[in-house]
Amino acid sequence: MKADTNIGSQSSALEALEVVVQIDDLYKSFDHNHVLNGFNMKLYKGESLVVMGKSGSGKSVMIKCMVGLMRPDAGEITIMGKKLLNLSQANLDDLRSDIGFLFQGSALYDSMTVRENLEFPLRRHSKKFATDIDEEKLVIEALENVGLAHTVDLMPAELSGGMQRRVALARTLILKPKIILYDEPTSGLDPITAKEIIILMQKIQEKYGTSSLIITHDVDCARVVSDRMILLIDGINYKVGTFKELEASDDPKIQAFFKH
Amino acid sequence: MSIVVNSIPLESIRTRLRNFLLEIGELSIFAGRFFKEVFKRPFEYNEFLRQCYNMGNKSFVLVGLTGFIIGLVLTLQTRPTLSEFGAVSWMPAMVGIAIVREIGPMITALVCAGRIGSGIGAELGSMRVTEQIDAMEVSGTNPFKYLVVTRILAVTLTLPILVIFGDAIAIYGSYIIENIKGNVSFQLYFNQLFDAIEFGDIVPATIKTFFFGFAIGLVGCFKGYYCKKGTAGVGRAANSAVVFTSILLFILDFIAVFVADIFYEL
Numbered sequence A: 001m002k003a004d005t006n007i008g009s010q011s012s013a014l015e016a017l018e019v020v021v022q023i024d025d026l027y028k029s030f031d032h033n034h035v036l037n038g039f040n041m042k043l044y045k046g047e048s049l050v051v052m053g054k055s056g057s058g059k060s061v062m063i064k065c066m067v068g069l070m071r072p073d074a075g076e077i078t079i080m081g082k083k084l085l086n087l088s089q090a091n092l093d094d095l096r097s098d099i100g101f102l103f104q105g106s107a108l109y110d111s112m113t114v115r116e117n118l119e120f121p122l123r124r125h126s127k128k129f130a131t132d133i134d135e136e137k138l139v140i141e142a143l144e145n146v147g148l149a150h151t152v153d154l155m156p157a158e159l160s161g162g163m164q165r166r167v168a169l170a171r172t173l174i175l176k177p178k179i180i181l182y183d184e185p186t187s188g189l190d191p192i193t194a195k196e197i198i199i200l201m202q203k204i205q206e207k208y209g210t211s212s213l214i215i216t217h218d219v220d221c222a223r224v225v226s227d228r229m230i231l232l233i234d235g236i237n238y239k240v241g242t243f244k245e246l247e248a249s250d251d252p253k254i255q256a257f258f259k260h
Numbered sequence B: 001m002s003i004v005v006n007s008i009p010l011e012s013i014r015t016r017l018r019n020f021l022l023e024i025g026e027l028s029i030f031a032g033r034f035f036k037e038v039f040k041r042p043f044e045y046n047e048f049l050r051q052c053y054n055m056g057n058k059s060f061v062l063v064g065l066t067g068f069i070i071g072l073v074l075t076l077q078t079r080p081t082l083s084e085f086g087a088v089s090w091m092p093a094m095v096g097i098a099i100v101r102e103i104g105p106m107i108t109a110l111v112c113a114g115r116i117g118s119g120i121g122a123e124l125g126s127m128r129v130t131e132q133i134d135a136m137e138v139s140g141t142n143p144f145k146y147l148v149v150t151r152i153l154a155v156t157l158t159l160p161i162l163v164i165f166g167d168a169i170a171i172y173g174s175y176i177i178e179n180i181k182g183n184v185s186f187q188l189y190f191n192q193l194f195d196a197i198e199f200g201d202i203v204p205a206t207i208k209t210f211f212f213g214f215a216i217g218l219v220g221c222f223k224g225y226y227c228k229k230g231t232a233g234v235g236r237a238a239n240s241a242v243v244f245t246s247i248l249l250f251i252l253d254f255i256a257v258f259v260a261d262i263f264y265e266l
Helices: A011-015 A059-066 A089-096 A114-128 A135-145 A161-173 A191-208 A219-225 A243-248 A252-258 B002-038 B045-055 B057-084 B088-129 B132-138 B143-182 B186-196 B199-225 B230-265
Strands: A019-030 A033-044 A048-052 A074-079 A099-102 A179-183 A211-216 A228-233 A236-241
Touching (some): A033 A059, A033 A211, A048 A219, A059 A179, A114 A135, A114 A161, A135 A191, A191 A219, A211 A219, A243 A252, B045 B057, B143 B186, B199 B230
Antiparallel strands (some): A019 A033, A019 A074
């Protein structure tokens, strides 16, 4: 199977933009299970790129390679001009302050309050802010962005699934990242809460102008948030295009994603 | 046919032995990483103190209760035999040496392996499967330093204190029985006890408790930190942390007694 190395129909408009993330020929295997087989991708400044694939297709593996949680077997990952695999641990940690990561299950620290959860990333990255920071102000501002300022002293266990996801989103926002990676942002949520999260993602994109990479198999989420989409099939970028282009495709492998 | 049938358990034993040795190897690497990270900055003082409170302070009641019952039972069980030989006056010495040298450290360590070791295994295991450890790493905090180093240090340093406390309560329990059954006064009992206990009884016993604490923390953290396979894996991590630590404690105890014996002979 051949990878689609195009960047989609808006190529001329996109090429004028800065590439913030570039992945070249990414390979990753677990024993005999070849998950990524030469995956390629470019994320442009300010765009929302959706990577869609079946469960177990390697979407989460790919996104974890992007923040250094997994090391690929081969390939190159460049984030804001820095080659990720060549970075020292200290430089990798510095780079991570520009990348927000929303985990699939929220991943809030359950032994800490909402406030402590949000303050946690500031422990390491407070020097990112030029002047002395007012942690309380940053925490409340981040929570207000997701409409949950009143939960600041609650424990994660006291929040519903949707609220936990929004607090997790606030935690990713507290360091004012340039790129936000969303790992299945709507999975496990009811349709109404999922829609709230999608609207929130759009609002954040508009307010902060972040570049977003969204990993999902939720077609409704992809329809609303995507500027561009990549279909990840058999470990490669099988097809790249807008939602409408892919939806209109007569390729049965692509159609399988859009048929409900 | 019989060769095939006989070769199955042999193969199974070989696989188990291989897995066991692999796990020992991984545990050694994990311990090596601990020693590498423990001296690196930044030091996580607040988390360390929080863990000392969680593991030490919250274990006092359990350790105290266990020690008290051990003291009572040991005295009750031994008294008839000593009485038969007309050696009841040796009771404080016998109980004191037994508790300080062996029973106190071992029972306290086993109780803590159950309470603290399984707690660490379950907590870190749960953090692993819910991606909290990954979230910590992405936020620029070294999770090994924050979670593992602090916990191992906390158990290593609090267990000796718990053992001393447990020993004291156990000896007091023994005194209560002696007081009831033999009408022995507090002063007489403790004079006889401290006359019998030597410096050489206390020092090796205290030193080995640091190793016991280190083993409890190390195995609990190792099992939890590398927990796999979802929520079932969390239960398995907690369970195997207790089993593995208990075995390790007996092995360490044997080594400690063996080494102490060499020093006694010198």
